[in-house]
Amino acid sequence: MTFRHKISETGLFTDEALIELLEKHPQNKLDVCTMGASEHPDFPNKFRTGDFRDVPAKVLIEAAKAGKVWINVRQAMNIHPEYKTVLDKMYGDLAEISGTSVYNAKGGILISSPVARVPYHFDKTETILWHVRGKKILYLYPMTTEFIPDEAHENSITNYIDDDLPYQEYFENHATVIELEADQAATWPLNSPHRVDNQTFCVSVTTEYSTRESAMKNAAMVTNAALRHRFGMNPSYSQDGPVKRQVKSLFGRVISKAGLVPDTTHTDMVTFKIDSNVPGYLVDMEPFERTF
Secondary structure (H helix, E strand, O other): OOOOOOOOOOOOHHHHHHHHHHHHHOHHHEEEEEEOOOOOOOOOOEEEEEEOOOOOHHHHHHHHHHHOOHHHHHHOHHHHHHHHHHHHHHHHHHHHHOOOOOOOOOOEEEEEOOOOOOEOOOOOOOOOEEEEEEOOEEOOOOOOOOOOOHHHHHHHOOOOOOEOOOHHHHHHHHHHEEEEOOEEEEEEOOOOOOOEOOOOOOEEEEEEEEOOOHOOOOOOHHHHHHHHHHHOOOOOOOOOHHHHHHHHHHHHHHHHHHHOOOOOOOOOOEEEEEOOHHHEEEEEEEEEEEEO
């Protein structure tokens, strides 16, 4: 579903406000990325991590407008008081409408170039995309194992930096297409596969929150990942009944606390840097592990 909002009226999402935000935001909660090869057979447009250290915030905004740059200001809506006030208002209004009083939402700000493409992936928690500036197209796909295989789902649940899913071109025949304009928000069923294409320079707020449903499903997927990786079994969440899912959810929470969850997270490698002296602002570099 989509709905209208008015968070652009706060004045916190203008170029000037975003520059001020980037100047004070912690480096370890900031991602500056570009897109990988679009012709990759399974993971087209997969994000590449960039080095933005010592780059002025104004240049980062310029790079997003001119190049293939995607900036994720993680937890910006929680860390900075002026943005937290807006987040609390956003979810206070939702609580009033829905009757759900506790969301404990986290919110980040996405700043992206006109040609930026968010690859095919899913979100581990309930998500709302609050679009603020520009135009983008959201593609949503069915929640079946054809589009989100159990093993790929499990791998993403146990991966702390990557939600990408394997993609095939024929998926487009089954996509629901939503064209988002400024001051419009969208939300979709838990874990629905999706991707996003920008049409202009865009600024959005993405918020996520856990529910009993998402917590139980994630914990069950943790159990299935353990069964698959440690015992060579072939579990299937989609084929499990309600009782089996609940048992797996309880077990998943136990092994998570015990540190027995298989970790499929790969090393985050930096492969380019931002340079205002070159067209497009992007310079490839010898890969190194991100430690900042």
